[in-house]
Amino acid sequence: MADEHSNTGLGLRLGFGEYVACRERSEKGNNNNNNKAMDCNLDFSFSLCPKEIKSLDDHVKHKQTMVEDQDYHVNINCDYSNNNKNTTSGRKKLRLTKQQSALLEDSFKLHTTLNQSQKQSLAEQLNLKPRQVEVWFQNRRARTKLKQTEVDCEFLKKCCESLSDENKRLKKEVQELQSLKEGGGSQFIQQLPKAAMCPSCCDKIMKKNEAGRY
DNA sequence: CGCGCGACTGCTTTTACATCA
C-alpha cells in the first residue's frame, strides 16, 4: 500500500505537475486515505531555493546571512525529514517576498478567483508552483471573508445600538403623550397638529368639543 | 506566547460524461 502511494505520487507529481496535485487530493479524498506525508515526501521541488542551497544545513546558513533581509525566502515545500535529522516535522514554511505578495495582491484586486491560465501565468511570473498560487488565493479569500464578517458584525452592532436608543426614545415619547392625554384629553387633542388626524376624526372631535361647551 | 500566514485535509458543490429506461 505504501509502495503504491509512493510510486504513484512520485511518478505523477513529477510528470504532470498541478493537474496531478489536484488529482492526488481528489483521489485521497475519494478513497478516504489520510496520507498526510505523501504530498510532502514526494515533492522535491526547490523552485525558489537559491542554487547554492542544496540541503537544510545550507538553508540554515543561508538564513543566517539573510536574516536581516525581509526579502529572504526559500521554498522548502518538501519533507526534509528524510534528509535531515534535525527536523521532526515535514511542514516547512515559505515566506513570500514583498514583490511576490504585491503581485498576488494586485492580481487579487483584479479577480479573487483564477482560471487555469491565469494561475499558470501568475505562477510563472512569481516563480511559484500553481498549487502555491492556488493556496494563496484560497487563504486570501478566506481571510478577506473573515475580515468582512468582522466588519459586518461591527456594523450590525452599531445598528443594534442605534435602534435600541431610538426604541428607548420612542417609548419615552409614548409615555409623555399618554400622561398628557390622561392630564386633559381635549388639551391633548388640541396640542396634536391637525395634520396628524384624518379630516373626519378632526371634525368629530371639534363637534364634540363644541357640544361639550353648551 | 500570540499572531500571521502558507499549507494541508476533509467535505461539498459543480460539471462533464456515461448508462439506461
Next chain:
DNA sequence: CTTGATGTAAAAGCAGTCGCG
C-alpha cells in the same frame, strides 16, 4: 433516435486546522 433521470469521477472551492517563523 431522442430525451430525461440517475450514477460517477474529476475539478474546484471552502471551512477548519496545523505549525513554522
